Amino acid sequence: MTTDAEVVAEEVPAEESLRVGGWRAVARKEIADHILSGRFVVLMGVLGIATAAAVFAASGGIRDVAPNAQGITALFLKLFTVTADPVPFPLIVFVGFLAPLLGIMFGFDAVSGERSQGTLPRLLSQPIHRDEVILGKFVAGLAVVAIMLTALVLFVSGIGIFRLGVVPTPTEISRLAVWLVFTIIYVGFWQALATLCSVTAKRASTSAMIPLGVWLVLTLFGSFIFGAIASVLSPRDGSDAAEIAYQQTAQTVSQLSPVTLFQNVSSVLLDPEVRTVGLVTVEQVDRAIVSELNLTQSLAVVWPQIAILVALTSVMFAAAYIAFMRDEVRA
Amino acid sequence: MAASTIRSRKLTKTYGEHTVVDRLDLDIEAGEVFGLLGPNGAGKTTTILMLLGLVEPSKGKIEVLGLDPRWHPLEVKRNVGYLPDAVGFYDPLTGRENLRFTARLNGLEDFEDLISSLLELVGLAEAADQPAGEYSRGMKQRLGVADALVKGPSVLILDEPTTAIDPEGVVEMLALIQRLAKEEGVTVLLASHLLHQVQTVCDRVAIFVRGKVVAQGTPHELAAVDKRGNIRVEFRLGGEPSKGRAALESLGTASGITPGRVPGSWVADLHSESLAPAVSGLVSKGADVIGVHRLDEDLESIYRRYFEIEEEQEEVPA
Numbered sequence: 001m002t003t004d005a006e007v008v009a010e011e012v013p014a015e016e017s018l019r020v021g022g023w024r025a026v027a028r029k030e031i032a033d034h035i036l037s038g039r040f041v042v043l044m045g046v047l048g049i050a051t052a053a054a055v056f057a058a059s060g061g062i063r064d065v066a067p068n069a070q071g072i073t074a075l076f077l078k079l080f081t082v083t084a085d086p087v088p089f090p091l092i093v094f095v096g097f098l099a100p101l102l103g104i105m106f107g108f109d110a111v112s113g114e115r116s117q118g119t120l121p122r123l124l125s126q127p128i129h130r131d132e133v134i135l136g137k138f139v140a141g142l143a144v145v146a147i148m149l150t151a152l153v154l155f156v157s158g159i160g161i162f163r164l165g166v167v168p169t170p171t172e173i174s175r176l177a178v179w180l181v182f183t184i185i186y187v188g189f190w191q192a193l194a195t196l197c198s199v200t201a202k203r204a205s206t207s208a209m210i211p212l213g214v215w216l217v218l219t220l221f222g223s224f225i226f227g228a229i230a231s232v233l234s235p236r237d238g239s240d241a242a243e244i245a246y247q248q249t250a251q252t253v254s255q256l257s258p259v260t261l262f263q264n265v266s267s268v269l270l271d272p273e274v275r276t277v278g279l280v281t282v283e284q285v286d287r288a289i290v291s292e293l294n295l296t297q298s299l300a301v302v303w304p305q306i307a308i309l310v311a312l313t314s315v316m317f318a319a320a321y322i323a324f325m326r327d328e329v330r331a
Numbered sequence: 332m333a334a335s336t337i338r339s340r341k342l343t344k345t346y347g348e349h350t351v352v353d354r355l356d357l358d359i360e361a362g363e364v365f366g367l368l369g370p371n372g373a374g375k376t377t378t379i380l381m382l383l384g385l386v387e388p389s390k391g392k393i394e395v396l397g398l399d400p401r402w403h404p405l406e407v408k409r410n411v412g413y414l415p416d417a418v419g420f421y422d423p424l425t426g427r428e429n430l431r432f433t434a435r436l437n438g439l440e441d442f443e444d445l446i447s448s449l450l451e452l453v454g455l456a457e458a459a460d461q462p463a464g465e466y467s468r469g470m471k472q473r474l475g476v477a478d479a480l481v482k483g484p485s486v487l488i489l490d491e492p493t494t495a496i497d498p499e500g501v502v503e504m505l506a507l508i509q510r511l512a513k514e515e516g517v518t519v520l521l522a523s524h525l526l527h528q529v530q531t532v533c534d535r536v537a538i539f540v541r542g543k544v545v546a547q548g549t550p551h552e553l554a555a556v557d558k559r560g561n562i563r564v565e566f567r568l569g570g571e572p573s574k575g576r577a578a579l580e581s582l583g584t585a586s587g588i589t590p591g592r593v594p595g596s597w598v599a600d601l602h603s604e605s606l607a608p609a610v611s612g613l614v615s616k617g618a619d620v621i622g623v624h625r626l627d628e629d630l631e632s633i634y635r636r637y638f639e640i641e642e643e644q645e646e647v648p649a
Contacts, residue, residue, distance in 0.1 A: 025435035033423070118419020122478065125383050125413040126436040127405045329385045 022128025026136025027143070034144040039105060047098070047152060054094055055079060055156045057087035059163040076168040077175060077270050079160040091156060092266050095149075099183055099262065100215040102148065103190025106141030108208040110134070111324060112198040121329055134324045138188075138195065138317065145187045146180075153180055171272075174295055179269040182306060185313055186262045190215070192316035199323040218259045226254040261309045265302045275301060335394070336361045336486055336518040337382060342391035344377050344542075351377045353542040354391070359520060361485075364512045366529050367522040369539035375522040376416055378539075379488055382520075383413060396486065409437070412479030416490040416522075418471055422464030426455055426474050429463055430481055437482045449477040454503065468495035476507065486518045487511065493528045505532045561600040563626040565591050569619030572597075578618040582609050598626065 034040055061084030062075065083090040111134070114120040124130060153176060161167060168176070190211060197207035217225075230250035236242050254260040264277040272292040293301070337359040344352040352374040359365045367375050380386035382393060384400030384407055393400055400407040420429045427446060434442035450459045453473040458466065466474065472495055479487055489508070493501045509532045511517040523529045530536065530550045537547040546553050568575035572595045579585050585599035601609060606623075613620050 022436055022438075025432065028435070029421075029432050033421070036423070117422060118415070118417050119421060121380075121385070121415035122413070122418060122420075122433075122475070123436075124385055125408055125411070125415070126433060127409040127438070127482070128436055129405070329380055 021132065022126070023132035023136035023139065026128070026133055027140040030137050030140030031143055034106060034140065040144070043102075043105070044148065044151075047148065048155070050094060051091070051152055051155055052159065054083065054087050054089075054091045055159045056163070057084045058082050058090060059160060060084045062164060075164075076157075076160060076166050076172045077272075079156055079164075080176075080270050081267070092270060095152075095183060096259070096262055096266065099187045100190040100211070100259075102145050103141075103187040103192075104194045104208060104211045104215070106144060107138075107191035107194030108198050108211065109204045110137045110141070110195045110198045111327070112201060112204045112207050116204060124329055130325055131321060134195065134321055138191065138320075141191050142184060142188055145191070146184050149180060149183055149187075171295060175269055175272075175298070178295065178299070179266060182265055182269065182309070183262075185310060186258060189258050189309065189313040189316055192313060192320050196316060196320035196323055199320060199327055215259070218257050222254065222257055222259055223250075226250045226257070226260075229253045255305060255308060256312075258309060258312055261305045261312075265305045265309070268298050268302045272298060274298075277302060277305065335359060336363075336396060337365075337520060338392075338394045339378075339382075340392040342378070342381065342393055343389050344374070344381060344386065345389045351542050352381070352388075355542070355544060357537070357544075359518060361518050362512060362516045363534045364508060364519040364521060364532055366526070366533035366536035367520060367539050368524070368526045368529070368536050369522075370524050373524075373539045374542040375539060376490055379413070379490055379520070379522060382488065383408060383411060409482065410484055411486045411488060412482055412484035414472075414475040414479045414487075414489045414492055416494075418475035418478075420463035420466070420471060420474060420478075423462055425460045426450065426463050426466065426470075426477075427459045429474065430478055433478050433481045439481070442481070445481065446477075449480050452480075452507070453477045469497060469500050472496055473500070473504070476504070480511075484517065486520070488520045488522075490522045491524070492521060493523065493525055501528055505529070508532055561586075562603045562606070563598060563600050564606060565596055565598050565622075565624040565626055566613070566620070567591070567593070567596040567622040567624070568613070569595065569621050575618060578613055578616050581616065582612050584609055595621075 058079050061082045062078050064084070080091045109116075111120070114123060123133060157168065157176075193214065194207060194211045197210045198204070201207035201210065227250050230246050230253055233253075234242070234245040234249045236246045255264075268274045268277060272294070275293055275297075299306075335358045337357060339355055339357040342352060342355040342357070343350065355374075355378060357365075357378075367378065369375055377386060381388045382395055382400060384404035387401065395407045396410055398407055420426070421432070424432070427450065430446045430449065431442065434446065439445070447456070447459075450456050453476050455470060455473055455477065458470060463471065463474065472492065476489070476492065479489070487508075492508070493504055496504060505528070508519055508521065512519050512534075521529055521533065526536070533550060535547070535549055536553060537544045538553070539545070566575070566579060568578070572590075575595060576588060576597055579588055579597055579599055582601075584605040585601045588597050588599045590596070591598045606625075610620060610623055
């Protein structure tokens, strides 16, 4: 008996295959699951229709102004930032709405789904580290999001080229690429938050509702909350100095919200004429020459915001990671 | 270190004030089928999770294949196949796809033939390409056994493997477990509360109640030996019944003598080592010994008896 058991044990390749990344096997399965899932198909359909509507409206708007606007630069990027009558908001705002939803959609049942299907003990009894499970799931979700957003940008560009006949310049392409990477990180924040909830919440519905609630509050009541915090930190007394201090505090506080960060960074990255995200007084812009920033300059403007968002995403992922490592396997 | 495949010493797990596993000593030898039997909530699953390194023990030592699962979880999990209680699968994936995922997690390559043969082994060859969501509980259980075998384990830990399987399936499952142990030399740890089902395949069992092992041994040993080490024996004696009883009483080793099922037979408890002297003693006293029959209780009644003891103890402080 003993010898038989030893033979069986020896058949298993021991050390060398321990190094094969188990997270890749997890990610591979998760990506396949996402792409074959009903929600992905529905999402792509809705996304396609919404994008097409937005981009047709934008290109219509651009056509209207283009003839009498001689010196307009970065015309191609206007596809993302301009809208016209029937569609209420430009694409950039649409992506701002969409990104949190995508993140939540690919994160909320990451762990709670395994738990409710009863697959978690089986998964964790395989020879992979526990962190590979959460890493694989996170990478898979972001990979699918990256595919969707890239497809969306290419789709918009295609329609833009076709309708407007404007070909993007290399600068515009690099601006779009940087913005795309930034948007994926932004989705990553929401996905990490949803994953954290999926570890701690007992039910998938709870873990979907919490990040959705956070998103709604930050989107709808964000400015109200930041104003309230600012009025405590630097109260207004009617003087101009106090008013400026208040506005600046509100501005600073708002930079802790990923929603605000995304709006600020997007507007700078996709519009070379925007040269600040902060408070600007009339004196400061008086006789300023309207000119374009290059990408490096635009990045310099929003560098702090990008850093904060990367930090927020990392912290959120670390929280989800730690919660999962400490999680009891038993339900 | 001892050669035991699974070994624990004073293994303890507490959650706050509540002790789930209490100073558990286990020694499971290679190639043996070991039954961990106890009611739900006795701490069986917690023990298993500690053996797999998925739950941190509060105190005590564990060795699985000579390794501590706390420090070498991957090596342990590479060689230990685990069928969890109420096993689940990814519903949209077919049975075969679920096994492929497990094979990839184990870093295997060229696993298609292995998976087909395992599906064949557990009788799911026909349902292999149906989504696992359409499987019955029993089918999932069988797929779970195949899943645990994908890695070619030398140790198999099965948590409630026969629950939710129809009686015919239970027989097949038990035959499979026995075959794996005897032919492949796989060490099997089987946790169950359905002891009448599993006692037939276990080489040894431990009765596990409220985190403690209350009895351990072969089913045969357990069945007859009570806490005083006595066995229950039926003596069929010819001649006058009362003389037979007197002869038994005069031995001095038999206690609790009661009439047996037929006239002239007496049931008595005595220590297993004093059985042979008792028979020769009876013969030398001139008793007409027609038959001596050891009344093996089935595990069920032992099990119940231990529960009763436990419950009495529980009631005393209250």
